[in-house]
Amino acid sequence: MRALRALIHLEKFRRNIRAVLTLTGRQVCAPVKAGAYGHGAPEMARAALEAGASHLAVALVSEGAELRDAGLDAPILLLSQSLPCEIPDIIRYRLCPLVSDRDFALELARAAETASVRLPVHLKIDTGMGRLGCSPEDAPGLAVRIAGLSSLELAGTATHFAVSDSTGEKDRAYTGEQLARFSGALAAMREAGVDPGIVHAANSGGVTLHPESWFDMVRPGIFLYGYDLTGTAGEGSVPVPEPVMELRSRIVFIRKLEKGESVSYGRTWFAPRDTVIAVIPAGYADGIPRLLGGKGWEVSIRGRSYPLVGQICMDQCMVDVGPGADIPRWEEVSVFGGDAPGAGELAARVGTIPYEITCHISGRVPRVYVE
Secondary structure, eight states: OOSOEEEEEHHHHHHHHHHHHHHHOSEEEEEOHHHHHHTOHHHHHHHHHHHTOOEEEESSHHHHHHHHHTTOOSOEEEOSOOOGGGHHHHHHTTOEEEEOSHHHHHHHHHHHHHTTOOEEEEEEBOSSSSSSSBOTTTHHHHHHHHHTOTTEEEEEEEOOOSSTTOOSHHHHHHHHHHHHHHHHHHHHHHHTTOOOOEEEOOOHHHHHHOGGGOSSEEOOSGGGGTOOSSSOTTSTTOOOOOOOEEEEEEOOEEEEEOTTOEESGGGOEEOSSSEEEEEESOOTTTTOOGGGTTTTOEEEETTEEEEEESOOOSSOEEEEOOTTOOOOTTOEEEEESTTSOOHHHHHHHHTSOHHHHHHTSOTTSOEEEEO
């Protein structure tokens, strides 16, 4: 195994799911798209179901196929729009696509009829995300059309929030507008004689800030992996999520550096005194943001913090462990998580979000699942 590896704490993930179940009292759909946000989809999907999640969610047909091939039998929602040529695999792997328009619904219905199956689908309504989904005004008619197709089952109805994780007054008002549009569309569907099935809207921000959005099921994403972007975790009944991923490595080389000597590409850092540099085999090809160079990020070695110095390389980064350091070669290093600051703090340092940090930990970094 490589010196660099991502430790995935499965019980922390399970505790996060159980905390959402306790808070909301609703079914939980666990998104495991993008390799479960970089944590490993089959393993995290299995842990989610063990913790009480009722549904899983993916973005790609191939992601759903991976879960089925791993022996997982739970309902799997397909959140993104697929191509018509992927419909046979949607049916083969018993995926549940979100449907935004009549034409795709008819394509699904024809293929399902040919395969002699009744395919469950969820109607997607765009209430203000400006992405996938039908308009609230078109939702009742589309729902009636889907319900009238014998080879399709309208198993659920969904929307997605744009700014539900913001505590700003304007953004909270916008989420309220989205909820009002969604509720209006649901009422119109019921008036048209259509059962909307499982109703779901709440993402992570919806779970923590908007209890009126919980409906029948919630589908928090980044919260389950340990990060609260609302800043409200720990307030009232809102639980504090536990970060699930920890990135660890080892020191593979140690060198002395004299005052004034430089480190790494571009010579952006010069030693302010005689010092010792430890080389860590972790670089931007592994998912360490290149922008982290020069940002004063500190890793943890033996419980003490030491700064990364110089530019992040493709395969390596360097740590200034100070003059007279007695840290041995091969010593363990926490790059983020564990004794070091977490992916949320790292994301803030480079101006991004923790989703991007965990998703970008590349496939060449082994995942080690820890109970």
